[in-house]
Amino acid sequence: MALVSLDTGLSETDVALRETVHRFAAEVMRPIGRELDRMADPTDVIAGGSPLWDALDKYRQLGLDETAEPDPEADPAHQALVSSIVSEELGWGDAGLAISFGVSNFHTIFARTSGDKELIDRFCNPARPEIGCWAVTEPDHGSDSLTFTERHFREPALHANCIARRDGDDFVITGQKSAWVSNGSIATVATLFCTIDDDKGFVNGGVALVPLDRPGVSRGRPLDKLGQRALNQGEIIFDGVRIPSSYMLIGPELYPLTVEAVLALANAAMGSVFVGCGRAALELALEYAQTRVQGGVPIAQHQSVKSRLFRMFSHVEAARSLARRVAAFNGANPALVQYSIASKTFCTTTAFEVASDALQIFGGNGLTREYPIEKILRDARASMIEDGCNEVLGIVGAAKLYE
Secondary structure, eight states: OOOOOOOOSOOHHHHHHHHHHHHHIIIIIHHHHHHHHTOSSHHHHTSTTOHHHHHHHHHHHTTGGGGGSOOTTSOHHHHHHHHHHHHHHHHHHOHHHHHHHHHTTHHHHHHHHHTOHHHHHHHOOTTSOOOEEEEOOBTTBSGGGGOTTSGGGGOTTSOOSEEEEEETTEEEEEEEEOTTOBTTTTOSEEEEEEEETTSSOTTSEEEEEEETTSTTEEEOOOOOOSSOTTSOBOOEEEEEEEEEGGGEEEOTTTHHHHHHHHHHHHHHHHHHHHHHHHHHHHHHHHHHHHHOEETTEEGGGSHHHHHHHHHHHHHHHHHHHHHHHHHHHHHHSOOOHHHHHHHHHHHHHHHHHHHHHHHHHHGGGGGSTTSTHHHHHHHHHHHTTTTSOHHHHHHHHHHHTTO
């Protein structure tokens, strides 16, 4: 059972794109996501012959990765709205795969923004597609490394785990990014957020594109996780990895602004993805409530179930409205990170709460792996920690309210 969309102003092309993505989500992402979720060993998820690669190939064949590239002829707010709709449909299909697909193109944003033709040719060549990852979290530093509004961000005594040092015309990178790097186990290029010279704290950071076939790069096993098991996450270790200085795209002077901009981009995208996840839980509950009979009638006829379903519906629609409004604004204006954070924290919390309510409607059946709702609940729970845990993101968002 699909919910009615209140979208207005969509062209026939936009509607066709939404329907195409929905079919892809239903026919490819859902079955493959379930198969990957049930693999006991996370190394099997990324092994040769895994259906993960089929899903990624079909995603690329549909040209869905190109939706993130701006069309100079299109209205930016409308284009951002359409991208939000695409992200929602992907999240409806499988949240873990949706995040994996999205971050796989992360490096192209920085390469294109650099304006450097050599870098664009190297990292954005459609004939030689790369798989990207956002390498930011570290063994000793998680969300704290993103809190650019807080005092500790400028504390010299707070040392990072991954350091880049200038050596002639190169940078040499040493240290570790933690096992929570999304796509870390399969990426061919990292968008590396690291500290430069390690004597001024996180504020003295930089952003580099690092090909992961360079000498000195090694990786650990992918994480065995509660949820989003289709999204491989794994540590990356740098042992004297050398890159040209031109690959260090952002230096300390722009690093705090870059962290803010990336948080705004990533959090808005997360909001859209988990609107889709919450919507999936709601639709499953609506369908189940009409088929499950208790007390001689479908449970959809019981007032307590009706009330619960309508509350779930209201929350999903509120989350959807916030996510799309933030996406459209960010597309046409300098992004406001506090609104993106509001979207991420509200939509992920909504997805988890709606999935929990949906599982309650399924009752004991919801606790079994025979039904898909327990997977959606696990996937939604992970979202409240990744891309900055919600509580810490709220601190950053609150600080921006006073500016």
